[in-house]
Amino acid sequence: MKKLNIKKWLEDKTSRRSAGALVACLAIALGMLLLAIALIRFIVEQRGIGLIAPAATIIATGLASFAAIIGIETWAEKHDEDRQRAEYKNREEVYGEMAQIMLSRFPNSDDDATPYDKKRDRELRAIAALWASSEVINTLGCWQAQLSEIMKAHQVTSGSIALTEHQQTLIRRRFGDCVAAMRRDLSSGNGQAVSSEAILASIFNS
Structure with missing residues (x-):
């Protein structure tokens, strides 16, 4: 069985963002579950109203975290694309000038x-x-x-x-x-x- 390299995993930005997105989704799911329980108890027993506020807070926090992670990932991808385009342009210019000097x-x-x-x-x-x-x-x-x-x-x-x-x-x-x-x-x-x-x-x- 392949061992998980925790240090390498923590240093991997993609892995960290994926884990963060998973935690945010779990928080949203937990909030939705608490909200559902609160609504069911309120309808059936006229109780459980106190769970609504914590459930809403958890859902809002999870949504905010998920949006932030997606935003960071989108920015990081764009930054990488811009860097790769700049590097390609530089390589192209250097090679072009080298070829002219060789001629x-x-x-x-x-x-x-x-x-x-x-x-x-x-x-x-x-x-x-x-x-x-x-x-x-x-x-x-x-x-x-x-x-x-x-x-x-x-x-x-x-x-x-x-x-x-x-x-x-x-x-x-x-x-x-x-x-x-x-x-x-x-x-x-x-x-x-x-x-x-x-x-x-x-x-x-x-």
């Missing part, structure tokens, strides 16, 4: 290239490291490793790089993997799943 590392010659911002790049990766999914962290690591290898071949340490065709294929593949992982991290289901190949085809001309 700036290998601009096309016919584009108005956005200058690579090394400081902002590091800031965004540090922010994402706190909450990004393990898949995003792993794909970003692969991107960095591939980029470091290419930069080493070009004997540079920072900035944008003029890539060979082979290097473009490699780094674009890593970029597509990163964006696909970010999309999966932002999506709650598989309905928004897109392959890295489809992502690359939507961004690059060739």
Whole structure:
């Protein structure tokens, strides 16, 4: 038989609210029972009138408690929804800016290239490291490793790089993997799943 963890149960806000609502309902039921007994005794014996006031008090207290619990639960749910929306928006903005900075590392010659911002790049990766999914962290690591290898071949340490065709294929593949992982991290289901190949085809001309 599974033991009840009282401490864990008490720390669970949902459990506490459910227990509070149950107590409030029991109080209402008790008040209704006393009121029914009072009315029956009054009709049958012309007695029991003294039970009406306590019964009414118990019913009113139970109703007030139940309404308060429902109100708190509704507010808590709305607060959680607002927080989740804010967190999603922040993740979406961070991922979007990260993708743009990643693109700036290998601009096309016919584009108005956005200058690579090394400081902002590091800031965004540090922010994402706190909450990004393990898949995003792993794909970003692969991107960095591939980029470091290419930069080493070009004997540079920072900035944008003029890539060979082979290097473009490699780094674009890593970029597509990163964006696909970010999309999966932002999506709650598989309905928004897109392959890295489809992502690359939507961004690059060739």
